Amino acid sequence: MSENAYSDAKALDLLNELERILESNPLIDEVGFVHPSLFSTLKEAAGSSASSQDISEHENTNFWIRDHKLGISTQVLLPLYKAAKHAFMAALREYKTSENLPGNSVDDSLESEVMSHSKALLMLSCDFGTAWNSRKFIVLKKQLLPMFIDELLLSALILSYAPKSERAWSHRRWVIHTISGNSILQQIIEGESELVEKIAERSKMNYRAWNHRCWLVSYMTREQVLHQLEKSRNWASLHIADSSCFHYRRRLMLRIFEDFCHTQADHSSDYNFKIYNIWKDELDWNAALIKRYVGREALWLHRRFLSSYWIRHIATDLHVVSYQFDFGSFIDHELCLLDSCSTIPDDDFEDFQAQAIHSATYIVWLTKQIPEPQRIDIQEKLRARDLNRLLNTACPERSSLWDCLVGAEASSQV
Amino acid sequence: MIKNKRLGTEKSRDKGLGFGESRDERWLWMSGVVDDVEDPIPKIKRLPVADHHLSSPPKKPPSPHSPLSACLMGELAADKHVKYIISIEKKKDSFESVVMEHLRMSGAYWGLTTLDLLGKLEAVDKEEVISWLMQCQHESGGFAGNIGHDPHILYTLSAVQVLALFDKLDVLDIDKVSNYISGLQNEDGSFAGDIWGEVDTRFSYIAVCCLSILHRSDKIDVDKAVNYIVSCKNLDGGFGCTPGGESHAGQIFCCVGALAITGALHHVDKDLLGWWLCERQVKSGGLNGRPEKLPDVCYSWWVLSSLIMIDRVHWISKEKLVKYILDCQDLENGGISDRPDDAVDVFHTYFGVAGLSLLEYPGLKAIDPAYALPDDVVKRIFFGK
Numbered sequence: 054m055s056e057n058a059y060s061d062a063k064a065l066d067l068l069n070e071l072e073r074i075l076e077s078n079p080l081i082d083e084v085g086f087v088h089p090s091l092f093s094t095l096k097e098a099a100g101s102s103a104s105s106q107d108i109s110e111h112e113n114t115n116f117w118i119r120d121h122k123l124g125i126s127t128q129v130l131l132p133l134y135k136a137a138k139h140a141f142m143a144a145l146r147e148y149k150t151s152e153n154l155p156g157n158s159v160d161d162s163l164e165s166e167v168m169s170h171s172k173a174l175l176m177l178s179c180d181f182g183t184a185w186n187s188r189k190f191i192v193l194k195k196q197l198l199p200m201f202i203d204e205l206l207l208s209a210l211i212l213s214y215a216p217k218s219e220r221a222w223s224h225r226r227w228v229i230h231t232i233s234g235n236s237i238l239q240q241i242i243e244g245e246s247e248l249v250e251k252i253a254e255r256s257k258m259n260y261r262a263w264n265h266r267c268w269l270v271s272y273m274t275r276e277q278v279l280h281q282l283e284k285s286r287n288w289a290s291l292h293i294a295d296s297s298c299f300h301y302r303r304r305l306m307l308r309i310f311e312d313f314c315h316t317q318a319d320h321s322s323d324y325n326f327k328i329y330n331i332w333k334d335e336l337d338w339n340a341a342l343i344k345r346y347v348g349r350e351a352l353w354l355h356r357r358f359l360s361s362y363w364i365r366h367i368a369t370d371l372h373v374v375s376y377q378f379d380f381g382s383f384i385d386h387e388l389c390l391l392d393s394c395s396t397i398p399d400d401d402f403e404d405f406q407a408q409a410i411h412s413a414t415y416i417v418w419l420t421k422q423i424p425e426p427q428r429i430d431i432q433e434k435l436r437a438r439d440l441n442r443l444l445n446t447a448c449p450e451r452s453s454l455w456d457c458l459v460g461a462e463a464s465s466q467v
Numbered sequence: 468m469i470k471n472k473r474l475g476t477e478k479s480r481d482k483g484l485g486f487g488e489s490r491d492e493r494w495l496w497m498s499g500v501v502d503d504v505e506d507p508i509p510k511i512k513r514l515p516v517a518d519h520h521l522s523s524p525p526k527k528p529p530s531p532h533s534p535l536s537a538c539l540m541g542e543l544a545a546d547k548h549v550k551y552i553i554s555i556e557k558k559k560d561s562f563e564s565v566v567m568e569h570l571r572m573s574g575a576y577w578g579l580t581t582l583d584l585l586g587k588l589e590a591v592d593k594e595e596v597i598s599w600l601m602q603c604q605h606e607s608g609g610f611a612g613n614i615g616h617d618p619h620i621l622y623t624l625s626a627v628q629v630l631a632l633f634d635k636l637d638v639l640d641i642d643k644v645s646n647y648i649s650g651l652q653n654e655d656g657s658f659a660g661d662i663w664g665e666v667d668t669r670f671s672y673i674a675v676c677c678l679s680i681l682h683r684s685d686k687i688d689v690d691k692a693v694n695y696i697v698s699c700k701n702l703d704g705g706f707g708c709t710p711g712g713e714s715h716a717g718q719i720f721c722c723v724g725a726l727a728i729t730g731a732l733h734h735v736d737k738d739l740l741g742w743w744l745c746e747r748q749v750k751s752g753g754l755n756g757r758p759e760k761l762p763d764v765c766y767s768w769w770v771l772s773s774l775i776m777i778d779r780v781h782w783i784s785k786e787k788l789v790k791y792i793l794d795c796q797d798l799e800n801g802g803i804s805d806r807p808d809d810a811v812d813v814f815h816t817y818f819g820v821a822g823l824s825l826l827e828y829p830g831l832k833a834i835d836p837a838y839a840l841p842d843d844v845v846k847r848i849f850f851g852k
Contacts, residue, residue, distance in 0.1 A: 183611075260713065260715060268709060296758040354758055
């Protein structure tokens with residue numbers, strides 16, 4: 054590879070250039086790696102509207118910067134990484150040595166060296182934990198709020214090219230946890246949710262991103278939780294295959310219910326009614342999505358949660374005055390959904406087959422979740438439908454599971 | 468691959484060094500890099516697309532030494548995989564490999580365990596590995612992913628596992644290592660990954676597993692550790708990173724593994740969890756790690772080992788899974804990838820081979836589903852030679 058041709062001195066020049074760019078453009082919010090053949094295309098595209106001087110300033114084929122976007126040529130990644138790592142490790146060693154000296158008088162310039170080299174290194178290797186750690190160490194020592202905020206910005210920048218970087222996400226949690234006593238916290242929490250949504254838009258089903266958002270829930274106020282539930286609904290209906298977003302909603306709903314249980318003393322029937330409605334709305338909305346988007350696993354799994362929690366807690370623990378839980382009609386409604394979803398048209402389109410399996414397994418799930426006395430009722434109603442046959446026809450590869458789940462019951466009824 | 472990047476087009480990324488690929492999706496979940504794959508477009512095409520049509524599966528599970536491969540398309544290219552693993556160490560001067568140097572300790576564990584399962588551990592220079600490994604130990608007792616890096620519980624387990632493979636645990640100052648691990652336990656029973664405090668049930672597994680191997684489980688509060696793991700259980704039967712976190716097959720392995728090692732599997736609703744896990748098998752026979760995701764060879768390990776530990780492995784089609792893993796081999800140059808025809812890496816090679824071992828594929832050593840070490844190594848640790 055041509056990277057090998059780079060001498061140490063040339064590689065160091067590259068590193069200096071990258072660090073200079075990062076320092077003189079603190080607003081860079083996105084970074085990416087670009088094949089050299091695309092540099093000219095990028096420049097041409099930019100040329101027509103070129104008014105800023107930064108194009109001529111970086112008239113080379115190594116870096117490209119415009120509108121706060123930084124491109125790094127794939128051709129220089131290896132020498133650049135080597136130079137950045139070498140410079141970072143050397144600076145860190147020196148810094149640690151001076152830290153351990155009596156009197157503890159660390160030179161500020163050493164600190165800024167560690168900070169700038171670690172930043173350059175993380176641009177190239179997002180999960181280089183030692184680089185993240187060195188920053189934590191220095192920021193913690195300084196205890197300056199703007200420095201903490203800068204760490205959130207750096208992490209967001211890294212996530213722009215590596216949206217699943219575990220270290221970058223974890224760094225955010227460290228910052229938030231460390232400054233959680235500060236009044237700025239609630240503002241940050243709002244911003245975090247927006248960041249996750251932005252990243253989840255580009256990086257589908259990103260477990261780390263959604264996990265971060267779930268983690269934030271424990272820092273939210275009751276109002277924020279309600280607001281998030283409302284806000285994430287639209288996103289979810291546009292991304293119905295993203296199971297993580299539905300899990301996030303489950304997390305929010307459980308937190309609402311937990312709050313309710315912990316404040317039993319002061320809850321009014323208004324609040325009961327609110328919770329009741331939240332659940333009811335979610336069930337209705339989910340059924341509408343199921344009918345609109347055929348065969349989506351995430352939607353059916355969400356329904357499993359909603360129904361079982363509904364039966365076991367919401368409908369029984371909440372004492373909504375104007376409401377008498379009618380178990381029979383709830384089950385009838387669910388069976389109706391099963392019937393409308395379990396017919397496979399003649400053309401045997403795969404989605405309909407998936408829908409049939411999901412609806413049948415959903416009902417089996419429900420049967421298992423229902424307390425003993427009511428279970429007999431639903432089993433009675435299911436007998437006419439021959440679920441076992443449906444499952445074994447639509448999804449023969451799981452026959453041993455069906456035998457275990459449905460078969461045992463079917464035979465016990467005989 | 469990152470979609471919708473604003474910098475450069477989709478094409479520009481494809482022309483690159485595949486930079487996004489290693490960090491973004493294929494790498495390691497256990498070792499700190501998420502392996503969550505959803506991009507349906509294979510990154511680097513390898514061989515002509517294999518035929519994926521499957522006839523209806525046989526109903527009977529295979530007996531251990533039935534000529535399993537006879538009813539399958541391919542066979543395990545064991546020699547090629549050995550060559551591939553050994554070659555990785557020699558290809559150190561590409562950006563893709565240097566950028567992974569911070570987790571070299573885990574790489575060593577994957578590569579060496581694969582070799583051992585294939586019966587070829589002697590192909591590497593044991594002393595050389597151990598000498599390098601011991602240079603990764605930090606004064607705190609924890610191990611780093613490579614020389615000069617900060618220690619982390621992730622790499623501490625990998626280091627202990629590698630030493631166990633070589634029957635060289637005696638080179639360790641056992642108390643020092645176990646003090647490092649027990650020092651990471653929090654008041655609520657959870658474990659931090661290092662001094663910076665990130666909490667995750669993966670770290671609970673690592674602590675429990677590592678201390679068990681070192682015979683020092685008494686150094687932590689096991690009851691609290693178990694209670695914390697149980698607090699991460701979801702209504703679907705699965706487990707997440709922290710309480711309220713989404714169920715993920717990798718986290719489930721860690722939680723079930725830790726509960727198995729501590730003798731606390733009664734906390735698991737086996738039918739419920741088994742149901743969720745077997746729903747991970749998709750039409751091609753491969754397993755995914757979460758609902759709506761594409762299958763990936765590494766879940767052959769996470770899902771399968773969990774199913775075995777809770778005794779529900781008969782709920783999936785083993786034959787189809789064997790075939791799926793074999794379809795992901797690079798028959799020319801060795802190695803296994805996440806999905807058929809993608810580029811191979813050591814991580815997926817390990818999980819593919821380990822999965823086949825759990826499926827009792829002929830010619831492979833058996834692997835322990837909780838300790839993720841060959842059975843004979845586990846026996847040696849607990850029962851002497």
